[in-house]
């Protein structure tokens with residue numbers, strides 16, 4: 001058993017969480033640059049917690065410029081085991097209405113202007129993201145949302161777009177009718193891929209704010225309306241988070257789905273061909289398999 005540490009990455013409209021014991025905003029430095037903001041650490045019901053506002057307090061970073069690698073590295077460096085993303089999204093399903101939560105389990109990654117891996121020349125690795133979210137963590141999020149009285153749907157495909165502009169009507173219809181996507185947002189990729197590379201369990205709770213631009217009765221996306229719905233969603237998200245420690249517990253068995261061992265057979269580069277400078281940067285993310293864990 002290892003000690004659980006739950007991180008919440010708060011998306012648009014969620015810049016803090018309340019109720020943490022010993023709450024402290026901490027500056028964490030990483031070899032990948034500065035994270036989006038300081039990280040709030042503390043405990044909830046005896047379970048260690050961390051909170052990171054994805055866009056920074058005051059919403060400084062755009063979906064493209066969020067420092068995804070620094071964020072995931074910083075959480076790993078702090079000892080986080082489980083990452084829960086709480087994000088705003090548009091809905092492609094009539095029955096996934098604004099105010100509902102969706103525990104996403106698949107992604108289609110249409111982002112193109114972001115660094116997507118910790119690995120590269122000098123240390124090449126290929127992890128599986130066939131199942132990009134952790135079923136154990138997703139089930140806990142679903143249960144917590146249900147217990148908090150939230151209308152929550154289990155499973156769904158999240159289309160990750162580059163943004164920052166919203167989709168055209170033609171794109172929205174293609175994602176919905178042609179590709180079978182359920183929700184759309186701008187941030188869960190490459191975040192989920194990087195969490196897998198860092199051997200962290202990752203679950204995504206997408207909070208519906210709008211019907212994107214496909215719906216004949218709802219017009220197109222409008223930020224004013226999104227922010228109005230987001231304010232209510234943020235309170236629900238905080239209620240869900242308060243229930244997670246009780247469901248996950250202070251000690252955790254190895255992930256039954258292998259998230260925490262994702263790098264076991266992933267590194268391709270021969271030991272004598274590895275770049276020492278890159279290996280040093282990988283101390284937190286891949287220290288378990290490279291034998292240079294620095295955290």
Ligand SMILES: CSC[C@H]1O[C@H](OP(=O)(O)O)[C@H](O)[C@@H]1O
Pocket residue numbers: 010011012013054055062063086087088089163185186187188223226
């Ligand atoms: C405020 S609407 C668009 C914005 O909201 C979502 O952010 P996040 O995923 O961090 O909650 C969406 O992905 C866009 O970045």
Ligand SMILES: Nc1ncnc2[nH]cnc12
Pocket residue numbers: 088089090091161166167184185186209210211212213221226
């Ligand atoms: N319709 C939408 N498209 C992309 N990101 C979003 N975030 C909230 N609503 C969205």
